[in-house]
Amino acid sequence: MTPARSRRPSAPTRTERGIPEATVARLPVYLRALTALSDGGIATASSEDLATAAGVNSAKLRKDLSYLGSYGTRGVGYDVEYLRYQIAREIGVTQDWAVVIVGIGNLGHALANYSGFGTRGFRIVALLDADPDLVGEQIGDMEVRDIAELEDIVKTDRVSIGVITTPAGPAQEVCDRLVTAGVTSILNFAPVVLSVPAGVDIRKVDLSIELQILAYHEQRKSGEAALPPVPELPTMNGLPDLPSVGGGVGA
């Protein structure tokens, strides 16, 4: 007996308070747009206004917002301050999240230097590196500390978000240590695929991948005919020399 897989009318199946991932990814954009409007002294905005400011179409914006609740007024629009607060609360930036940055190379430096970490809601509690020459260096109002302190810091300061800006090599080990110590969200800039246990969220930022995606489209634009010849059979020898493609920005 099949467990009655009823052909339901493919209901949206929006589980209680479950917001689609694609919508979650756009909420920060809306938040930024609202902040800009607010700073510009705008008190009320229609979905059309907001959509323009956020660079999406208005139907999508309205549907996205509808997952949060009914915070608009028909015939009028959205109160900018009120909606801003609702989105900030939904995202979770009304509270502070403790963050550590591991790997203070060029990129780690840049992130550490960024005043206020760009966005309130996040507080850098430590900069960590394995290089003894870097440990002790002052960056802004913070000092680079030894990676040996990782576990202590994560536990003491209840760090939930870790940013990995190490080279590819040590990234997985750093990741493991962060997770073991209690970090449950990771933002990875190292050009490797990190594996983490279930329950840990991971996001990846990768410059070289972004460039390659642009290159693909660029190649399309500059005429199909410009494509290099394709060897139809695995000649194996005679492939053009292909230098180490696939690296990435790590540190």
Add this chain to the structure above:
Amino acid sequence: MTPARSRRPSAPTRTERGIPEATVARLPVYLRALTALSDGGIATASSEDLATAAGVNSAKLRKDLSYLGSYGTRGVGYDVEYLRYQIAREIGVTQDWAVVIVGIGNLGHALANYSGFGTRGFRIVALLDADPDLVGEQIGDMEVRDIAELEDIVKTDRVSIGVITTPAGPAQEVCDRLVTAGVTSILNFAPVVLSVPAGVDIRKVDLSIELQILAYHEQRKSGEAALPPVPELPTMNGLPDLPSVGGGVGA
């Protein structure tokens, strides 16, 4: 091979050589995985092996690769070098793309310093900034040049990709100048929505948005009850003070 092109039964409608965007975004990941295998001396790999290395499931990987052609051998797997070359060619990194970086703040510095730009296939032809104190500074083997030279450089060196690492303010103007000069792909690190004419591709990298997405999920994990109280009606006054959320990493 696709035999008859049936139109009615809502065929996947894979237009000639048109690769789904989701697949395009994964090709660079496969490329990197293949490079790693190649460096490790592996000559042949199954879809299962590759999928593991790339962090996807094998059915998806096989389907992705099938859009490029039939480059595997049933019962055997894929020849690592051959497939690597095919993907590199499809992406377009077998040729060199000229790139300019505009805005040499912390982040621009970090990108400029990155040796070889992380990935072959891309060649930084200029670092530009508006700050006279920065112009002339030596970074690696390059010198920061005045942004006034933007148009000349883009035209002379046939630059097709521009990287914007300025603060939010000047980003749109820089973008406009790049596009007018002939750039058709833009990678934007500034925390603003840039508008570009049709035909210009744009991709965005935004640290603060990534962090906010992590924060959302983090908030979910730490118990629903921890959500701040929700003012049910637009009280308008009495909203908790919300500092300038929505900024981003710009420079």
Add this chain to the structure above:
DNA sequence: AGGAGCTTGTGAACGTGAGAACAAAATCGA
């Protein structure tokens, strides 16, 4: 009060993507 004019919120249609499952094709051993 009542209608005109806007704008939200949402149901439905459509398109894209993911994953399971399997037929087709290659190798290997007897």
Add this chain to the structure above:
DNA sequence: TCGATTTTGTTCTCACGTTCACAAGCTCCT
């Protein structure tokens, strides 16, 4: 040569995301 085994390429189905289109609801004007 034939069958067993392996692994690709593809088909089918379901889930997710986007967009359209419009009823519901609000304000303003007469």
